[in-house]
Amino acid sequence: MSEALNEYILNHMDEEGELLAALNRDANVNLLRPRMLSGHLQGRILKMFCHMLRPKRILEIGTYTGYATLCMAEALEKDAEIHTIEINDEMEDFIMKYVSRSPYADRIKLHIGDALEVIPSLDMWFDLVFIDGDKRLYTQYYDIVFDKVPSGGIILADNTLWDGKVLTPPHRSDLQTIGIMDFNNRIKADHRVEKVILPLRDGLSIIRKK
Ligand SMILES: C[S@@+](CC[C@H](N)C(=O)[O-])C[C@H]1O[C@@H](n2cnc3c(N)ncnc32)[C@H](O)[C@@H]1O
Numbered sequence: 001m002s003e004a005l006n007e008y009i010l011n012h013m014d015e016e017g018e019l020l021a022a023l024n025r026d027a028n029v030n031l032l033r034p035r036m037l038s039g040h041l042q043g044r045i046l047k048m049f050c051h052m053l054r055p056k057r058i059l060e061i062g063t064y065t066g067y068a069t070l071c072m073a074e075a076l077e078k079d080a081e082i083h084t085i086e087i088n089d090e091m092e093d094f095i096m097k098y099v100s101r102s103p104y105a106d107r108i109k110l111h112i113g114d115a116l117e118v119i120p121s122l123d124m125w126f127d128l129v130f131i132d133g134d135k136r137l138y139t140q141y142y143d144i145v146f147d148k149v150p151s152g153g154i155i156l157a158d159n160t161l162w163d164g165k166v167l168t169p170p171h172r173s174d175l176q177t178i179g180i181m182d183f184n185n186r187i188k189a190d191h192r193v194e195k196v197i198l199p200l201r202d203g204l205s206i207i208r209k210k
Helices: 003-011 018-030 039-053 067-074 089-099 115-121 135-146 162-167 175-189
Strands: 057-061 081-086 108-112 128-131 154-158 193-198 204-209
Touching: 003 039, 018 039, 018 067, 018 089, 039 067, 039 128, 039 154, 057 067, 057 115, 057 135, 067 081, 067 089, 067 108, 067 128, 081 089, 081 115, 089 108, 115 135, 128 135, 135 154, 135 175, 162 175, 175 193, 175 204
Parallel strands: 057 081, 057 128, 081 108, 128 154
Antiparallel strands: 154 204, 193 204
């Protein structure tokens, strides 16, 4: 999408709000890879999905700054909650700085650790899962979380077009592209789910358990 069209969209939809704008600025000034956070457009889309799906419990794999966590929490009903897992313990202070300022803080449960170890310890169902961690591990996240999603539940996976790199055979050392391509092939072949890939930003897969 052209920069101008992107600008037009952002000017004709809901604003991200002061807290998220501050987080976004803070990330751009102080963090190494600020582009990893969902951002204004995708954040509002995630919030809209949550309004439409009305999940009682969400699981996010890969918190980073907490941007998407805060967006989804905005749409949760009072008794609903979002569990989010971040492997990098250096992000905890940044995340909690903004979560603590959110009116929805009590709906957010942050787990610091490897999702592959944390998920098996969470003895609960998730109506909505947002996979956004290490691209090499997407298929493993999917397998480990699948039985915790009820029939009709939704799994979202971010970056599934991986900057268009999915179109060409990857170099054998490019494990992230290989991880994303394996994941996309696996989902395509999985008859237990319905699936589409939205060409939003870097590709957002929507997977519905039958
Ligand atoms: C793309 S960022 C997440 C962005 C965030 N979901 C958002 O939309 O604003 C990916 C994050 O996943 C984390 N991560 C990578 N592997 C992980 C794992 N196995 N378990 C938990 N977090 C992981 C990284 O440290 C990084 O902060």
